[in-house]
Amino acid sequence: MDTKKIKMPYGISEDAITEVEREVPLNEPDAWPVNEKLKHVGKRVKRLDAYAKVTGEARYTSDIQLSGMLIGKMLISAHPNAKIRSIDTSAAEKLPGVYAVHVIKNEEEEAYPVVRYAGQPIAAAAAVTEAVAEEAVRLIKVDYDTRPFVVDIEKAMDPEAPVVYEAPVEQKASEGGEEIESGLKLTGNVRGPNEGRPRGELTSGFAEADIVVENTYRTQVQTHNALESHGMIVDWKPDGVTIYASTQGTQGVRNEFADLFDLPRSKVRVLVEFMGGGFGAKHGLGTHGAAAGHLAKKTGRPVKMMATRKEEQISQGNRPNSIHHLKVGVKKSGELTAIEQKSYGTAGVGLGAGVGGVAQSMYTCPNFKTAQYDVFTHAGPGAAWRAPGAVQGIFGLEQMMDELAEKIGIDPLAFRDKVDPSRVRKAGRKVGAERMDWSRRKPTGSDPGIIKKGIGMAQSSWWRIHSINATAEVKIFKDGAIEVRSGVQDIGTGTKTILAQVVAEEFGLEPEDIMVRIGDTLFPDAPGSGGSQVTASITPAARNAAYQAKLKLFNMVASNLETDVSDLKAADGYIFSSKDETKKMTFKEALKSMPVSQITATESRTKEYDGDYLHWDLGAVQFVELSVDTETGFIKIDKVVAAHSCGRPINITQLESQINGGIIQGISYAIYEDRILDRNTGHMVNHTLDTYKVPYAMDIPEIDIALMEDYNAKSSTDAYGIGEPSNIATAAAIANAVYNAIGVRIKEIPITPAKVLEALNKA
């Protein structure tokens, strides 16, 4: 590949910004200067679809009605562990208005689905209305041979416990999910260990320590509660299948559907124009998409299958829980000498319940060992969930760091200054501490009175993930229209708007001038919205394509302006010669003068300019101030300060919106959410949004965001994601603040009034 050398901004806004030279592909544009010098990038550009969303004009998958469309409903298992002797669908099929019934097959050699959790999808019916489909589902008769089951992780670890799988299990990781090691041993319900990458030697490490602290931290299962539930509409026509999907990845749905029904990928088109939220569990076809496919194939009619809230919570993917043991050695001087980690987690019938790599990678420590186990239970499967593994891992690690700091008698921030090599977090600690006014933090447990205030903090790390399977096409038309097209989806994060900003910046136009067409697999491939990789992947592709389209246009108009192509620039709606600014024409005029009807340029994301692949340094530092009512056990979060890095920020408003969301979900995880399975029946008892607690408006504190510009000179936009990083540190920061308030550590979430009171009673 031909290359050129360019100078690029490098460094952190809160620290110092310098320049670095990079060798980059010749067909990519020169570096943008820092955001301050740009017109649209790094600004508070309003969402292009804001009005459509607030007026209700935006049509989500669940709003779409096609002519002749049938509604599908799911029959879910009434028992947590059963072999099905028979399923009789005849009464359902005879019900007027019912078009087809489909029985799910989840194991090749079995005629009926093997039931491994209560609420597992078993069969689906498609009918003219929702009410008829529901009635049809009620008429399906299932003869269950019920067996003993286990839903509690600790009981499931007992060698005598009923087993979920008889033989070792291998599963694919879900997109953006925790990596799943293959070939691990299965003993009873316990699979593992996954030993990551150990380093050093523990015995000597702990021997060097002045203080060794050992603790166990526990996190709960968190369900996936997007406002729009999982689901799809499958429209199967003789010449091809069109799928309207509430999905985080158009490509993934297309590929899985094509594989399942043995169709060429080109015959499957997946669309998602507006998406009602996804936090990791909405990748791939899913149970409802697959059932809609079978029913559409059988009936020849479009079939819509959206999960009910109950199904969403039980079977559509959750964040696994964790029992996380940490043993850490530290010298009085503040050096870490050894970290030993062991964890158990359950993703129900699924895998991927680790605690991530945070304990391994965040802090400088020569000796490290981990053993992470998955425990199978008769419960709905886990899936990727906003920073999988890291959220669970940080909850333990960051409380441990606080405790170590206290044991060696230094401030938690000063301790981290000693052991944390990250420059963004260093900058983040500084701004965050100023904004929270950390100096007013009282000694632990010293606040008098019944309602005690506390301040705490926690940090996190996430990868700079990007995909080179990210392509954008920019089209400019003689009539003045400008389009950017890509298969990438906007799951509510604002992808549409940032694409318009990037292209507008390159053309010297306004974001509103750019028509963004995405969420359609007819357009070039782009990755799913997982791993916080979309902005990092698709914005460079779009900028590169816009740059190439611009060069083509310059070539066509240079002679009209009597200048050299290389002198031409585009800014403020004009194309002009940088040598003689009187030689100019408006962008519109330039388009009109094209000798062709349109120009198209298609470009992709290339690899990181510095050759890096994954870099573990998207840092965050979050501070929490809260009040604990020591009589009722009730916690009120008063304020959160969050310092974050995400490379070059593209849209400040949208980034803040993501961080707000991440923090709110972190609060929710820390003090409200908990999936409760009945110990005696195996059913989830809190499957409504009324009983499954999430915070609402009055529970949301003031959130103050310090967004750092962090230039790394890695791509033509140098932008990275924020979705996951924003969610990781909050729960640990809350736990540390609770400790600061009441002087008792609560090592298990959610920190409910019951847990606060119990902790105070024991103290």
Next chain:
Amino acid sequence: MNNFSWYDATTLKEAQNEADTTVSDMLNKDKKGSSIIKSGGIDVMDLMKEGLITPEKIVNIRNIPGLDKIEFDTKKGVRIGANVTLSDIEKNSVIRDNYQALQLSVSKAATPQLRNMSTIAGNLGQRTRCWYFRSVEHDCLRKGGSTCFAKNGENDYHAVMNNGSCASVHASSIATALLAFGAVLEIALENGEKKEVPIENFFVTPYENIKNENVLKSGEIITAIVLPAVNNKTKSYYIKQGARQSYDWALADVAVVVELSGKKCKNARIALGAASPVPIRANSAESILTNEGISESSAKAAAEAAMEKATPLEKNAYKVAIFKSILQRAILKTV
């Protein structure tokens, strides 16, 4: 949700003729009947969406004239028509000024949208939120089944008193305030007559009848709720503690109505919601306060006494501590 037909009743008689059963009877599988009445329809809809009841006909009583007024009389007190919405009660200035605990309880119940739809009679007629009761998978005692799943199950939100037979708590947090004020329900009978039922007698405990939470029989319609007159010496307060600050059901709620002479309490009525299967009076707490000054120590003693007989289950002992705390605070708020 099943398909159903709709009947708009314009008189009590019509409603009584058209509806052949109650929601509670329909919830018990051994009972017959297919048509029920609804006012705001909030609870009826919730039960239908869960698949717990499948009425063939719904008789709407919202359009019956005369049931939607709040009338005030210095001697007789305030009479709230059965169809008055929670929002209307919340905003009524006479209620706010004279029956503060009621106003507080209403303003803390559900959400603004729900309060716009819900009626006061429907609020008293709603069924428990025990999550086993509300789930089709659990055929519990209250629905005619053979077990209580809560007792040895997930009983985080259940009753901490009188929980030996069924450990559910009544869902109405407004009833807590109504009980403290000694409200009386006016009920139209099928034969055209009326009866007056003090709220204490309206709710039935599971020991009396496990399949119902109130005395209403098919054909009986609440027409009004009457709160006795108060004077300027009457002070009241209400506190509800949920799992969050935004709308939530009560983990614990308390209402206190006292008649004061200076700081001295001449007479006290204290009610606890979410403590027991039905809202209950805390008699021992009341007697501690009666003829005593209201102070930190008397409030604390009363709160302790109110919880003396608590028999918490495996997961809900924390509720006892919450009751003690909020009751003490509510008592102190009256002076």
